[in-house]
Amino acid sequence: MEQNIFVYNTLTRTKEVFKPLNAPNVGMYVCGPTVYSDAHMGNCRTYISFDLIFRYLTHIGYKVRYVRNITDAGHLEGDADEGEDKIGKKAKLEQLEPMEIVQRYTIGFHDVMRELNILPPSIEPTATGHVIEQIELVKEIITRGYAYEVEGSIYFDVEKYNKTQDYGILNGRKLEDLLTNTRTLGGQDEKRGKLDFALWIKAKPEHLMKWPSPWGVGFPGWHLECSAMSNKYLGHKFDIHGGGIDLVPTHHTNEIAQNVASCGENPANYWIHTNMLTVNGQKMSKSLGNSFLPHELFTGNNKILNKPYSPMATRFFMLQAHYRSTLDFGNEAMEASEKGFKRLMNAFGLLDGLKASATNETDIAALRQRCYEAMNDDFNSPVLIAELFEASRIINSIHDGKLNIDAANLQLLKDTMNSFVLDVLGLKAEIAANDDLxxxxxxxxxxxxxxxxxxxxxTSDKIRDGLQKIGFQLKDSKEGTTWNKA
Incomplete structure (x- = not known):
């Protein structure tokens, strides 16, 4: 099915028609986690959003190569060129090998992704597995005159680059403003300019993760790895580059600079970014004491929310907000979303039991088209969910004998719900632990x-009321009695 999709492009700050470079193939790169700690809720929001995009593009017929990296080296504290490597620091604190830290948190990350029903990417490369490619990329940037060496470290020359290119093209900032607002960092005396960033960093003797290079023993800069891996698996130019909005000012800005400096191409045609999380209107952060991890949300072991919420209720909650909107966690919002999720899945569970009639009293084709229109408008999952609630109302009316539907429209209704609830939104019914239930x-x-x-x-009423008290609802109809978990 050919669809005209409009995508909001951070690069142009407008919605644009999505035109892949090599349809039906689509290349998409999303910056993955730095595996020195547990995946946080912001990670989950970002990867659920891009899972939605991946699923929808696949659903409408595109062949998507989705690359999402694992950062297992080179990401220093403060996201800058100072401090310790985040993984190395954790390894020293716990007296472990860095790769033990990487293994532990990579497994944990994958566990959370599975719980949230996030599909694995097509390729999941690691920074440590692509050091050779990163060294070659540094060589190319040096050859083209946009980087310089200082005692074994290689820095990108931002001011020289900006003479012919717009360094702030993604973040919308002028170089003069960026220079004025940039604080002096440790090791700044090595750099020619305040905004220059490290491509390769000379390793101190105590640094745990280091590799030989033409400039001595060192390790790659954080920004470099994504450029090297996206180039390798998607080419110098591909369709979509994504991540959290916090990556725009520095990480993604530097990625563009590296790519243009090395091959003359902005790596992606469409830059897509997810917005931040808040809790009761305040930014979610450890410093404010209002953050919690996915497993703390799933178990209820947190001080913010009144009860635990399942992975699927959490996924549904995140999809009820547009990926470019701020998502605010709060007890009322989570409870309302959980009820909405159960209402949708309860209706979904009635589909197979519906009976067709000779007459038809509803236009399923129009509803289905509105579902596509919602997703074609910058992957608008909240509007899609509203349409699926309308479909749920129709399902309940048919089940209760208040609405007739013929066989063709019933099949179309089933196809629509299966496509958008399961395939696109990635929701699934939560199975009770007891298979005998x-x-x-x-x-x-x-x-x-x-x-x-x-x-x-x-006795009949006593059974019904008793079940209701423990979360089970019975529904009587002329076809018999059905039950669901409320």
Whole structure:
């Protein structure tokens, strides 16, 4: 199905028609986690958003090569060219090898991604696995005159680059403003300019992660790795580059500079960024004491929210906000979202039991088209979810005998719900831990039915009310009684 998708491009600050360089193939690179600690909620929001984009592009027929890296070296404290390597510092604190830290948190990251039903990328390269490519990229930038060496470290010459290119093209800032607002950093005396950043850093003797290079033993700069890996797997020019909005001012700005300096190409046609998280209106951060990790949300072991929320309820909550909007965590918002998720999945669960009739009283084709229109408008998942709630209303009306639907429209309704609930939004019904629960519930429903047939309405009501108190709802119709977990 050919779709005209409009994408908001950070580079141009406008919505643009999405035109892949080599349709039906699409290349997408998203900056992955630095694996020195547990994945945080901001990571989850970003990767759920790009999972949505990946799923939708695949759904409408594109062949997407999705590259999401693992940063396992070169990311210094403060996201700058000073301090210790984040992984190396953690390794010293715990008296472990750096790769033990990397392994532990990479596994943890993948576990959280699975719980949130985030599809794995096509390729997941690591920084340490591509040191050779990074060294070659540094050589090319030096050859083209945009980098210089100082005692074994290589720096990118921002002011020289800006003479022919716009260094602030992504963040919308002029070089003069950036220079004025840049504080002096440690090791600044090595650099020619205040904004110059490290491509390769000379390793101190105590530095744990280091490699030989033409300039001596050292390690790559954080910004360099993404340029090297995106170039290798997607080429110098590809379709989509994404990440959190916090990467725009420095990391992605420097990626563009590296790419243009080495091959003359801005790496991506479309730059897509997710917005930040807040808690009760305040930015989520460790310093404010209002942050929590995914497992703390799933178990309820946090001081912010009143109860635990499942991975699927969490995914649904995040998808109810547009990826470019601020997402605010709070008890009321989470509870409302959880109820909405259950309402949607309860309706979804009724689909297979619906019966077609000779007449039709609803236009499913128009609803389906509105679902596509929502996703084509910059992947607008909140509007899509609103349309799926309308589909849920229709499903409940058909189930209750208040609305008729013919066989063709019933099949279209099933296809629409399967496509958008499962394939695009990536939601799934949460299975109870006890596999025997359906059998037990069916037996209870039969007992209640027997009580009703014997005019024992007191027992019948007692069963229904008792189940409701522990979170199970019974629904009577002319077809019989069904149950679901409320």
């Amino acid at each position: 359906p059998k037990v519930m069916d037996m209870i429903v039969d007992l209640r039915g027997e009580a009703k047939r014997n005019s024992d309405y007191a």
